[in-house]
Amino acid sequence: MTMLLRAIRAEFAKLLTTRIWWILAAVLFGYIGMLSGGLAALFAGIQSGAIDPSAAGTGTGTQGTPPLGSLPPLVYSFASSVGYVFPVLLGALATTGEFRHQTLTPTFLANPRRAQVLGAKVITLFLAGAAFGAIALLASVGIGALVINAFGVDTLLGDSATWSLIGRTVIAMALWAAVGVGLGVLVPSQVASIVIVLAFTQFVEPLLRFASMFTEATAGIATFLPGAASDALVGASIFTMAGPVGGATSTLDWWQGGLVLLAYAAAATVGGYFVSWRRDVT
Amino acid sequence: MPVGAVIEFSNITKRFGDVTAVDDLSFTVEPGRVTGFLGPNGAGKTTTLRMLLGLVSPSSGTATFGGLRYHDLPHPLATVGAALEAASFHPGRTARNHLAICATAAGLPSARVAEVLHLVGLAEHGGQRAGVYSLGMRQRLGLACTLLGDPGVLVLDEPINGLDPEGIKWIRGFLRDMAAEGRTVLVSSHLLSEVQQSVDDVIIIAKGRLVHRGPLSSLETQVAPQVVVDSPDRAALASALSQAGVAFSPGRTGLLAAATDPATIGHIAFTAGVEVSALHRQKKGLEDAFLALVDGGDSL
Numbered sequence A: 001m002t003m004l005l006r007a008i009r010a011e012f013a014k015l016l017t018t019r020i021w022w023i024l025a026a027v028l029f030g031y032i033g034m035l036s037g038g039l040a041a042l043f044a045g046i047q048s049g050a051i052d053p054s055a056a057g058t059g060t061g062t063q064g065t066p067p068l069g070s071l072p073p074l075v076y077s078f079a080s081s082v083g084y085v086f087p088v089l090l091g092a093l094a095t096t097g098e099f100r101h102q103t104l105t106p107t108f109l110a111n112p113r114r115a116q117v118l119g120a121k122v123i124t125l126f127l128a129g130a131a132f133g134a135i136a137l138l139a140s141v142g143i144g145a146l147v148i149n150a151f152g153v154d155t156l157l158g159d160s161a162t163w164s165l166i167g168r169t170v171i172a173m174a175l176w177a178a179v180g181v182g183l184g185v186l187v188p189s190q191v192a193s194i195v196i197v198l199a200f201t202q203f204v205e206p207l208l209r210f211a212s213m214f215t216e217a218t219a220g221i222a223t224f225l226p227g228a229a230s231d232a233l234v235g236a237s238i239f240t241m242a243g244p245v246g247g248a249t250s251t252l253d254w255w256q257g258g259l260v261l262l263a264y265a266a267a268a269t270v271g272g273y274f275v276s277w278r279r280d281v282t
Numbered sequence B: 001m002p003v004g005a006v007i008e009f010s011n012i013t014k015r016f017g018d019v020t021a022v023d024d025l026s027f028t029v030e031p032g033r034v035t036g037f038l039g040p041n042g043a044g045k046t047t048t049l050r051m052l053l054g055l056v057s058p059s060s061g062t063a064t065f066g067g068l069r070y071h072d073l074p075h076p077l078a079t080v081g082a083a084l085e086a087a088s089f090h091p092g093r094t095a096r097n098h099l100a101i102c103a104t105a106a107g108l109p110s111a112r113v114a115e116v117l118h119l120v121g122l123a124e125h126g127g128q129r130a131g132v133y134s135l136g137m138r139q140r141l142g143l144a145c146t147l148l149g150d151p152g153v154l155v156l157d158e159p160i161n162g163l164d165p166e167g168i169k170w171i172r173g174f175l176r177d178m179a180a181e182g183r184t185v186l187v188s189s190h191l192l193s194e195v196q197q198s199v200d201d202v203i204i205i206a207k208g209r210l211v212h213r214g215p216l217s218s219l220e221t222q223v224a225p226q227v228v229v230d231s232p233d234r235a236a237l238a239s240a241l242s243q244a245g246v247a248f249s250p251g252r253t254g255l256l257a258a259a260t261d262p263a264t265i266g267h268i269a270f271t272a273g274v275e276v277s278a279l280h281r282q283k284k285g286l287e288d289a290f291l292a293l294v295d296g297g298d299s300l
């Protein structure tokens, strides 16, 4: 046990002694803050009548705006529904960096128990991902609620449902960082890993989720996509609201979503252990 | 004082696909001595050391410290200090943080970090990122890592590469001191001359195979002794040597005569009335022996 704690402390020290964590954290905060603030202003403005819907962009009218009452959770959930790419990147970079900079040599010299080192990395990144969740929520809830409140719309911050959404967002972000570690050992090439993260999260999965909504069967399968599972875990997302009108929208229960995401992290990590982690370090 | 353990390689072999990098090596490395592990580029030195340290898994055979594999050592960094070629540090991390991470991971006191930085002469540069370090500074940082746990065994892969003359002098003294304290010191190099002054024993490999092992002096017996002799009148010198029955061959700076003592050659020239312009023992004997041994290894 003390051995594992030691390994976790070393992994934390590794994470905190390079610049990548705070660069990602700063971009995460800025990006989510802008998005939450901007969209909160737009939707709350429309809801409160301060903004004329026909003036708001493409002229789809009120069709795209969420029904009254669901706006705050939607805005708050940007923390994970949009921000999840950041903990994935953090986890993937922390892992692929060891291959890229050949730091696996000193790492395995100090602790030759490789499975333990990988376990410590997953635990460390899980906690760091939770911290990223807190940072993202500071942006989405902090700035979002301020703006919503400014338009005189209820922020729902007194609502326990809102706080459980916040708690589940932290869990989702933590799990995403663990998924990142798994991806990093599965695809140790840093460049390839980053390309996969960006392509999958920003393009492939959104497209798959959108396309799957047109039939029942595919919609059911699409709920097991990692992003969909994460949204199910959190309980609100831009995707579940922006589907085609009358399209099939099925989601998992929040705890099922969490388990699916956990399964992705576990499968990738265990697979990666055999693919790269226990290989020769030359 | 930490005590050295015996390093033992037994029938260790490593194949990378079709390439047999290390081929059935067996030898031991004793405490209290500096052992040079020599071979030309690509001979398999780094691969052998990485197998010893559990970083590369052998295709067959074992490598142990006092009977234990690296993986089974209860306190690896307190038993073995290893610095591998191209020591690897995250370029964005300071030297001090790098050492602190190793110390944390190995459960060593963090006070050691400042001590080892001082020991290798990096005390003033501990706060710099490793990415801006020169090759020599990285070598020193690698050495600092090996000293963290004050181990009884040191395994150093080409530690002299990139060091300045002062650094080379320092590390030679350092290796001798470590061995004198009873530690086991294994140092690899592709140049005998680089370690010649500090090693007691040599282990020479070529193409992954053991070609020679023994005390440094054992190498001398591998080459026939030679004396370099020259004269303004080389032809006369050559005939004098032939008449005296001494075998010789033309060299770059004179004739290379097969003899142990320059005095015998001097006498031959004197009695033949040939003027001598150079007369000394061939100094490169060890290096030549080394090259002759690894010749089959097609050095790159």
Ligand SMILES: Nc1ncnc2c1ncn2[C@@H]1O[C@H](COP(=O)(O)OP(=O)(O)OP(=O)(O)O)[C@@H](O)[C@H]1O
Binding pocket: A282, B016, B019, B020, B021, B039, B040, B041, B042, B043, B044, B045, B046, B047, B048, B085, B190
């Ligand atoms: N990961 C690898 N995959 C394939 N071949 C490898 C690998 N690592 C080493 N080799 C091969 O094994 C042989 C021995 O390499 P090694 O690095 O051990 O030599 P060395 O004695 O340390 O050489 P140098 O003096 O250049 O450092 C070489 O032919 C090399 O190409």
Ligand SMILES: [Mg+2]
Binding pocket: B045, B046, B047, B085, B157
């Ligand atoms: Mg080498």
